[in-house]
Amino acid sequence: MTKPYQRPSADEPAWWFICAGGEIVLDDDHQPPHGRAEELPLPTLDEYQIIWLGEVRERSCYLVLADYGDDAFAALGEFQSLRPLIEKHDEEMFSMASRAKQITEFVSTHRFCGRCGARMQAVDWELAMQCHTCKHRCYPRISPCIIVAIRKGKKILLARGERHRPGLYSVLAGFVESGETLEQTLAREVMEESGIKVKNVQYVCSQPWPFPNSLMMGFTAEWESGDLHFDPFELEDGAWYGFDELPDIPLPGTIANRLIETVKAQIEQESET
Known part of the structure; x- marks a missing residue:
């Protein structure tokens, strides 16, 4: 099983789901950016949390958790809602973008434990957040x-x-x-x-x-x-x-x-x- 927090290699062609503030970066064709990290005008990804989402059309999909108002990805497109993907009738891409948005919501709302208030840490082998103080574990809400x-x-x-x-x-x-x-x-x-x-x-x-x-x-x-x-x-x-x-x-x-x-x-x- 692929670990959710694996880092993409620079020469790996992939779909990039860059999310912030409930929005996602879409290009002029209303698609998430696609290509190799070494070829795209991406910022230094070591500064961002990245989560492997799955695959679309035999290409890995990575969620990049950006900050609201982050202009480091401006050359790739604009932050938009997911509705343009609905209008394109691309069910597969909309489904993966939905996953990206929901995981972004999960990570941003589970930084601290709801039971004891301690800071939570990402589990490295599954998509979950763990409190090491009281052992409370949370998974994405549905x-x-x-x-x-x-x-x-x-x-x-x-x-x-x-x-x-x-x-x-x-x-x-x-x-x-x-x-x-x-x-x-x-x-x-x-x-x-x-x-x-x-x-x-x-x-x-x-x-x-x-x-x-x-x-x-x-x-x-x-x-x-x-x-x-x-x-x-x-x-x-x-x-x-x-x-x-x-x-x-x-x-x-x-x-x-x-x-x-x-x-x-x-x-x-x-x-x-």
């Missing part, structure tokens, strides 16, 4: 969430959250609470946010969502009973929409878009039979 596309006849339920960009409507989602199954979370979140009950819940897919450390688990479901009553603390607006009247929806490449397209395909297939 926050499980459900996200569900609900249909009623030939319409789909879409709602607008207060944190969505202007005009955007999406499917319902929520975090799993301690002691819950995914099915219980789905039923609770749907009832709390929209006031309805659902049936015929079907799992579709999952997607890491690094804002900052979620794992989205996607489902489809059908309306069973109840009238729409949206939680004003969670949602600003929502309704049942036909697919010929959809508002602005999440971009392709997002799990929300895939769930919407899955429901659309279900309805189209039923119309053909």
Whole structure:
């Protein structure tokens, strides 16, 4: 097994995921820099913490933990959010960038022990932080969430959250609470946010969502009973929409878009039979 804190050799071609302040360096093509360290305009990497992430397209991927506002990487690109990678529909690269961002969040928030307050140290053979005072060990946090596309006849339920960009409507989602199954979370979140009950819940897919450390688990479901009553603390607006009247929806490449397209395909297939 490759150790997470191995240092790249100068002549190794690699992908460089340079992260700081929740952003990542992307070049003019909205890709992480790629190439050999000896050929790229990189600063002296001995001054940075580097973590091996895995491989993409038979090339190693390295996370470089930079400081917020660090201009030493300006020749490689600009610090940006991960959303341009979603827009490129490059699922493999977005997944690795998500991993880089989530590990950056983990390292930056676990410098001191949450049990005794002592400084933590990186474990050299796995991705973890260890307190040598009280022996408390922490691993990267993953926050499980459900996200569900609900249909009623030939319409789909879409709602607008207060944190969505202007005009955007999406499917319902929520975090799993301690002691819950995914099915219980789905039923609770749907009832709390929209006031309805659902049936015929079907799992579709999952997607890491690094804002900052979620794992989205996607489902489809059908309306069973109840009238729409949206939680004003969670949602600003929502309704049942036909697919010929959809508002602005999440971009392709997002799990929300895939769930919407899955429901659309279900309805189209039923119309053909």
